[in-house]
Amino acid sequence: MVRLSNTMIGILNAITFLLSVPILAGGIWLRARADGTECERYLAAPVIVLGVFLMLVSIAGLVGACCRVTCLLWFYLVAMFLLIVVLLGITVFAFVVTHKGTGEAVSGRGFKEYRLGDYSTWLQRRVENDRNWNRIRGCLQDAKVCKSLEDRRDTVQQFMSSDLSPIQSGCCKPPISCGFTYVNGTQWSGPAKSTEPDCGAWSNDDGALCYGCQSCKAGVVATLKRNWKRSAIINIVFLVFIVIVYSVGCCAFRNNRRDHRNGGGYKQQGAYA
Known part of the structure; x- marks a missing residue:
């Protein structure tokens, strides 16, 4: 047996x-x-x-x-x-x-915003490496992670109360502190009211958006x-x-x-x- x-x-x-x-x-x-x-x-x-x-x-x-x-x-x-x-x-x-690290609630908003400095040094270094980030950025663009926000056509009230994922919050819109005016999920108008680097990095171009922002890297780290x-x-x-x-x-x-x-x-x- x-x-x-x-x-x-x-x-x-x-x-x-x-x-x-x-x-x-x-x-x-x-x-x-x-x-x-x-x-x-x-x-x-x-x-x-x-x-x-x-x-x-x-x-x-x-x-x-x-x-x-x-x-x-x-x-x-x-x-x-x-x-x-x-x-x-x-x-x-x-x-x-x-x-370490968590999203920061924004007053009157349904989503959180993310800062890269809140997370561990090891994770920060991974996304701050240009070679790594270029690959991650290419993946985000290929996956069209912001397309759903553009297609929703929310009103400003609907958008501000929506529950965005960390990547959508960090990569598909500028930080709220920039003071841009909402047009649609991926379009914002007006001059920036803040000197934060992410405000200058924001672009309404669908291929750019906030993919070069620190907030986008923070959103990726938060997801990781x-x-x-x-x-x-x-x-x-x-x-x-x-x-x-x-x-x-x-x-x-x-x-x-x-x-x-x-x-x-x-x-x-x-x-x-």
């Missing part, structure tokens, strides 16, 4: 292998799209790497557990241990760099902070699951070694473990 720990590892890795196929296929599809944006092609590489990693590890775990191939199961356990270390490091890092915190919570749940799977894998590895010592190989019969 096949041991329970080996059976569990086999089933879990069979499921993981099936999941890795669409992940890998999706990454290859993003990479091969002739009309894909730069962002899609940029995201394709990590998706492909993730798909290949999951596929190789799941094959090693599946064959190692079901066929009692100790060296493959050893490789599987090493890969799982490294995954646990990496996930733990990423989770701790995410909590460290996202503990929110998403990273959510990801960190998910990572904690995933880590608990991975540790359990790793423990079961250790039991299967111990079973394999015991069977080989007894000369039974993968045909060795035994009790459930």
